[in-house]
Amino acid sequence: MEPTTTATALAAAIRRSEVSPVEVAEYYLDRVDRLDGPVNSIVWRDDERLMADARAAEKQVAEGGDLPPFLGVPIPVKELTTAAGQPNTRGSLGFSDQVQTEDDLCIGLLRRAGALFMGRSNSPELGPMSVSDNRRYGRTANPWDLSRTAGGSSGGAAAAVVAGLAPAAQASDGGGSIRMPSSCCGTVGLKPSRGRVPQLVGAWDHGVTDGMITRSVLDAAAFLDVLSPFDPLAWYSAPQPERPFAEEVGRDQAPLRIGLLTEAPTGLPVDPECVLAAQRLAAELERLGHVVVPATLHGYSEPAVRGYLDVIVNASLLVLPYEDASLAEPYIQHRMARGRERHAGEYAAVDALLQIETRAVNAQWGRDWDVLLTPTMATVAPPIGTVLEEANADPEGPRVAENQMISFTSFVNIAGLPAISLPVHRTPEGIPVGAQLVGGPFDEATLVRLAASVEPAFGWTTSLPPAFA
Template identity: 55%
Template sequence: MDPFDSAVRLAQAVRKRELSPVEIVDAYLERIDRFDPEIGAFVWRNDEDVRRAARRAEQAVMDGEELAAFHGVPIPIKDLTMVAGQPATFGSRGMSDAPRTSTDPVVTRLLDAGFLLMGRTSTPDMGMLTATESSRYGITRNPWNPAFSSGGSSGGAAAAVAAGLAPVAHANDGGGSIRMPASCCGLVGLKPSRGRVPQYLAAWEHATVEGAITRTVSDAAALLDVMSAPDDLVMYRAPEPRRPFSDEVGRDSGPLRIGVLLEAPTGVPVDPECVAAAERAGRLLESLGHTVFPASPRFYTEEAMSGYAQAVLDASLWAVPYDDPEKAEPHLRFRMERAATRHSGIYTRAAALMQTESVEVRAQWGRDFDVLLTPTLACPPPQAGACLEEANANPDGFRLTEVQMISFTSVCNISGLPAVTLPVHTSSDGLPIGAHLIGGPWNEAVLVRLASALEELDGWPTRHPPHLT
């Protein structure tokens, strides 16, 4: 078994009886034993549970039962997400490791699709950092070079896939938390549209979304298909797609107008390596017949951005039911204390401003360009440990690395637009650097078409950290 194979191909091998779910699970657990002590992708393991599930899945194949799309394929769950019977510590010393009693809708859909739940992956305290570093679990390191960060907040998920410890991994994104670590680790990170994947709690003023980190575009599309099954109990949902997202893989998108933005909306400097990633993606897209041109889109005012970063996120953090908030990271305790100094009108004004400004932001797609191309990050993957140290040392100050990491990604969460990062560039020191495509409202389909065409030209699924093969 190739541990870097796609989940789609592993599922096909199970259906054809070329591989057993037991063989697949055992192969990944053995790799976790070997490689994860250095990487730190997993914070909790359920080896015997997943082996029992694999044996049941194997028996279902032998009995000729009808098999779901990903029958017998293992997937880890990010430690921000609830699974009944598993702990959910949210990466925090302030949370208990007691088993939870409920299961979030995205996990139910993964189980319905035949996935086997294999452990939980690391996240920073409450997902509130651009690197996966915490005083509870330490540092999740980049499989390409452990001196660097795997990104955050889904850094454990990205590190697991990049290291071949899992074929795909569940993740979520409230400001770039799927795309930042996917970029750092050389993977595909598709952020769905707001409301595409059902959530009972649309946190951070509806900015958070559920999704996955994958190696291939076909996996990203197929997981989006199964995760986005409708749920009548959620407050709202995205419009039904025209066809399954898997059917968009390899489909001709026709000539598109692709605007290119290389300057960070936040005004921070953009590293030349990140510019090079976007420029390379632009050349590849041009070779496919698309019109690629410089764009100057309007994003959010400083008041709206600071309202999201402070009023909304501070208040959301204050509302978290910590078991012991005094054990939260210092930079988060500062946020909670700051939230308590603001009255509710400030929050309401921030939320209203984000909504009203989003109308004009979203209107640019289809009018001024069809897709927007940017660097994913404005900086290469940072040094391991640097982001948490910086945040705790200066919770009220300007943190350049953190702002550089979210400069191009967070606007998609405020606006609800879909986006994908693709690993099209490698820095001079051997680290992956992603390019970022932002689609129009509800238009994941065009991103899947473009991403699959770029994947065919670039061939990134064959690139792996050499010391982990």
């Protein structure tokens, strides 16, 4: 094992009995013990349960037979996701740390795939924040530069993966929460389509999706195969793919029109390093035979975006089971107060407007371009602590850094489109910067083929922050 061993490679080694699940669990727990302190990616552990599960997996390997695809691979669970045997405080002082008795659907799928749960990764309180800082567990730092944020809301997940504290990590994305920390930390962040991954509740008007943060494109595709069975009980499900997503890795891709967008849909300035990341990915795609064309995105109207944030997201915060909401972060209390000011008719009006505008937004794929290429964020990873402090100090005011972080990602969630952030660039100081590919409706397969085709040129799978070698 190496800190950069991918989850699929590790699972294969376990199946071949080249390494045991017990050895794997001990390896990652030791790295967390020694290295996670200044990063603060893993905020809750149950080593005893993990080792018991690893021994059970070891026995299963010895017995042979048809083994699940990720048997014995340890992954952390995001501190917004419910897993039986773990608390779920949602990163808040106002929530109980009572151990949960049921799994969210994505956790049940990962459990059946043989994954072992090694603890919980840090996130912001309740999720509507672009960094993984909270008053209950503290701040998660970027392993490449501890003075910078790891991003959010799956920042603990991305930090753990890139530092080699876990081979992959469960995550979720409601406005960029898989892709933003992947850009900050240098991981692969695939956000699935709306309806692809089964959920008990489609939060934020079905804008939130579960997923994974990984080191390689193959890992991202293989985990998506695990997480995306057809769910006949769901309100709706994404169309089933032609073949498993993992089989798209290495498959030939006919030349595509790649729309290159470097101006932020929010109108905010874009850091030149972020533009350069998109341009570097565009150049590699052109080298592979694709046609890159300038793109102008016809996005959502200001009333639609404002309604999504002020009505739908804020209303979603009101239904969560606080024990003491007075302990919430000030910006969360502000958002809940704003949510109480709205009425059901406003929610219905915003919901209808978003559905109508989404048809026009999504029609650009296949008409103006096949895949859209953008910077993942409009800023490099900001200094740690500043984004949360700014939100708490002035919840109503314009928050430039936070809005720059979501400038290219949030519209994708509203539209329900698939997208992937790839770590294709570094600043002169060595900070990772991602570029984002956005696919047409339900077209993760094309994203997997494209991402896998450029992976060898950038070599991110073996990248490791020097302090974590």
